[in-house]
Structure formats: C-alpha cells, structure tokens
Amino acid sequence: MKKTPLNRIHRELGARMVDFGGWEMPVQYTGVIDEHLATRSAAGLFDVSHMGEIEVRGAGALDYIQQLTVNDASRLVDGQVQYSAICYPHGGVVDDVTLYRFAADRFLFCVNAANTDKDFAWMQQVLDEGDFADVELRNLSDDYAQLALQGPKAEAILSRLTRCELPSIKYYHFAEGQVAGVPAIISRTGYTGEDGFELYFASEAAESIWEALMAAGEADGMKPCGLGARDTLRLEMKYALYGHEISAEISPLEAGLGWITKLDKPSFIGREALLRQKGEGIPRRLVGLVMTDPGIPRQDYPVYDGDEQVGVVTSGTMSPSLKVGIALALVRPECSSVGKELQIGIRSRKVGCRVAKTPFIKNRRS
Structure with missing residues (x-):
C-alpha cells in the first residue's frame, strides 16, 4: 500500500x-x-x-478544461476554486474534482486518491485526441x-x-x-x-x-x-463520494449535481448524453433518508415502497450529530419527494424511513 x-x-x-x-x-x-x-x-x-494533484498549463488550458469538465471554468478568476466533474461520453462520471485557477494559463485539479492514475490517463487521452494549442499536463501528486x-x-x-x-x-x-x-x-x-x-x-x-x-x-x-x-x-451534508453517489454508472444529474452541470456550455464531454437524459426524464434521484424506526442503513441496502424495491442506499450511517440513522439513496423520481415514507431492507426485515430535506444539518461554514 x-x-x-x-x-x-x-x-x-x-x-x-x-x-x-x-x-x-x-x-x-x-x-x-x-x-x-x-x-x-x-x-x-x-x-x-x-488526494491527487494534476496541473494544466499553457495558452489553451481553459479551452481544454472547458471541454473536459461539466462546470463553466470561464467564470473563474485568479485565486478562485470551482467544484466540478469529469464525465465519459455516455454521461457517467470519471471523477468529481476541485479546480484551482492560478492564472489564465495555469490551473490545478485536486482529484480523488483512488482515481488519480485513471483520471490522469483520461485527461491525457482527451488532450491527445483534441485540438488544443500548447497544453501541458503534469501529475504532481507525489x-x-x-x-x-x-x-x-x-x-x-x-x-x-x-x-x-x-x-x-x-x-x-x-x-x-x-x-x-x-x-x-x-x-x-x-x-x-x-x-x-x-x-x-x-x-x-x-x-x-x-x-x-x-x-x-x-x-x-x-x-x-x-x-x-x-x-x-x-x-x-449530502456531499457525494465517488464510488457511492457518483460513478461511471451514475450521472451528475442523477446525483443531484445539476447545479455544477452547465448544459448551456457549447460543448463538453458527456453533454449530449446528459441532455438526452434530462429530456427523457432522469431515471433516479439522490435523496436523503432519515430512519423512523431503529436501524442503521448501509451501502447497497435495498429501498422499498411497500413490497416494491424502488432504490438502493449509496451511503449510510448513524449520524453523530442527530443520533439517528441517515442515508443517501438513489430512488425512482416518484419516490423522491420530501416526506415520502419508505422502507430500507436491513437483513431480513424492512425498517421505516422518510425522505428528508438535505443537508441533514445546517451548513455552518462562513
């Protein structure tokens, strides 16, 4: 290791x-x-x-990043950070990232640890297959x-x-x-x-x-x-974790990250698939669940509406702040309204829960 x-x-x-x-x-x-x-x-x-750090330098850095990420990096000024995601053409997520702008020709990505090598390989592939002037990638993680x-x-x-x-x-x-x-x-x-x-x-x-x-x-x-x-x-806080709330099989729209997914950008990888998903109706939505019966939800536990499975838990725990079991889950859109009563399958029984307003606690950052 x-x-x-x-x-x-x-x-x-x-x-x-x-x-x-x-x-x-x-x-x-x-x-x-x-x-x-x-x-x-x-x-x-x-x-x-x-965590991994990948630097992008060169006159074409912004054009490259605009093609690579779902957010609009052109809105950044020097000294600003942006939360974003990198998608595959089919709309699944390569990784969620934070992007630092130092200058018009110098940016730094912070990427998830387990994804660093995969991310760098994908970023290099996008660079090699595109038409970007004077762009250099460097993996500075070490x-x-x-x-x-x-x-x-x-x-x-x-x-x-x-x-x-x-x-x-x-x-x-x-x-x-x-x-x-x-x-x-x-x-x-x-x-x-x-x-x-x-x-x-x-x-x-x-x-x-x-x-x-x-x-x-x-x-x-x-x-x-x-x-x-x-x-x-x-x-x-309902913050997504790669491999749980987002993955190559989960789009940013399903994960509730539409706010960073700028579909009005002229072009980025995955845009067409995400536009199609939005037009056809997002098939599942990420919600917060609070247990109404005793029990601690865990990843991959099934979510039910009566006898029918309508989703799956992506992350779950006993909340230290609230002293009650909480979970994030991907569920069918018709089961995503705040207040909806559902059940989570915990071992051999179905345990009551309710779709909650998120974040579960007030955001107290300045």
Whole structure:
C-alpha cells in the first residue's frame, strides 16, 4: 500500500490504519463519534495527502478544461476554486474534482486518491485526441502533501501560524502564503460543512506542519481525525463520494449535481448524453433518508415502497450529530419527494424511513 508522509505520526498516535483505495490511511484515533463532534464544535485535522494533484498549463488550458469538465471554468478568476466533474461520453462520471485557477494559463485539479492514475490517463487521452494549442499536463501528486483543518475554530488556529489575511479568503477561494514558515496554498474549502481550510505544501514539510497545527489547536480542543469522521461529516451534508453517489454508472444529474452541470456550455464531454437524459426524464434521484424506526442503513441496502424495491442506499450511517440513522439513496423520481415514507431492507426485515430535506444539518461554514 502507498503511505502518506504522515504515516509514522499516525501510528505513533495510535490510529487504526486501513486500506483506502490502495493507501494505508487512519480511519480513527479516539473514535469516529468523538472526532466528528470535535470537528463540529471546535476543529479537526485530517491528513488528505492521498488526494491527487494534476496541473494544466499553457495558452489553451481553459479551452481544454472547458471541454473536459461539466462546470463553466470561464467564470473563474485568479485565486478562485470551482467544484466540478469529469464525465465519459455516455454521461457517467470519471471523477468529481476541485479546480484551482492560478492564472489564465495555469490551473490545478485536486482529484480523488483512488482515481488519480485513471483520471490522469483520461485527461491525457482527451488532450491527445483534441485540438488544443500548447497544453501541458503534469501529475504532481507525489510533490504535494495536503491537510484539511476544519471546524468553527479553524481560522483562529491557522491564524497563529500564518501572516496570510485569512478573513479576506472567501469560501472557494485560495491564497498563496506560508504556514509555519513553509510555502503553502491556503484554500477555504472542505468536505465537512464547517468553515475551514485545505492546505497544500511540499511533501517533506508534512510532519512539521502537522505538529505545528496540533500544537496551535491544542487549547481549542482540536483533534486528529480519520476517514471515519470524514465520511460521517460529509454524509450529514449530502456531499457525494465517488464510488457511492457518483460513478461511471451514475450521472451528475442523477446525483443531484445539476447545479455544477452547465448544459448551456457549447460543448463538453458527456453533454449530449446528459441532455438526452434530462429530456427523457432522469431515471433516479439522490435523496436523503432519515430512519423512523431503529436501524442503521448501509451501502447497497435495498429501498422499498411497500413490497416494491424502488432504490438502493449509496451511503449510510448513524449520524453523530442527530443520533439517528441517515442515508443517501438513489430512488425512482416518484419516490423522491420530501416526506415520502419508505422502507430500507436491513437483513431480513424492512425498517421505516422518510425522505428528508438535505443537508441533514445546517451548513455552518462562513
């Protein structure tokens, strides 16, 4: 398995390590619920150095990205971040990504860890088969480490280690500065629904920055957090996870990502298939479910309307914030209205649930 630059520290902290997409990663330290609630109330520090970074440079960079992604990258200005997706011609998702604009001829994609090699190969294929002037792709994943500092006290903690004017960095914007004396990209983004930052910097600086952040956040109750809490936090916000809510078989329209899918763009890969899907009627929709009977929903559990199966759970957990079972599920459109009573098949029984308004909790980021 691949290891991040912080593997030694995770082991010294007693983290339980697991295989995640070919990476040895911490799933928890003190416990998923403890880490989840610390992030919601104070701050959590996550090692996300397994994520991939792919740079696009050249005069034709924007034209290339416009063809590659579903969102409209022409709306970006320098220092802005965009959530987007890359699709196959049939409308399924290659990956969901965040896109950073540094200049008109320089962009950086952050991609999902398990997809990095696949994404880079697809991006290179699109480049090779297209007519794009002076575009260069570089997989810089080995050069970067990445930490996510999330929670209502994240700004106060980070401010002790940087001279960067953090209040001036708006949501989904970034700045280049220093953290603990190390050059870094400081991005006001995250995967938790809380305010916070994602920090990119040279891999060899990972241990020193981790230790500086942990020391800076100790008095505020910040805790190291693993993949378990990262998953429950994103699920409470209805944030998609590749391989669950989106995949090569699930379109962005089915996954509720129509808001990033700009079908009015003249051309992008997958546009025709997505237009056709929208015109014919989206066959299934992603909804949030809250259990009305005791039970914890899990991925691949069937969803019923009476005796008929109408969908499947894509992600599920016991919500640490709400103390009730919650799930995301793909269901038939006629079963997607908020308040609709459904059932989830848990082992040999059908357990009651209800389509809920999402996100399950209020988004508390600034």
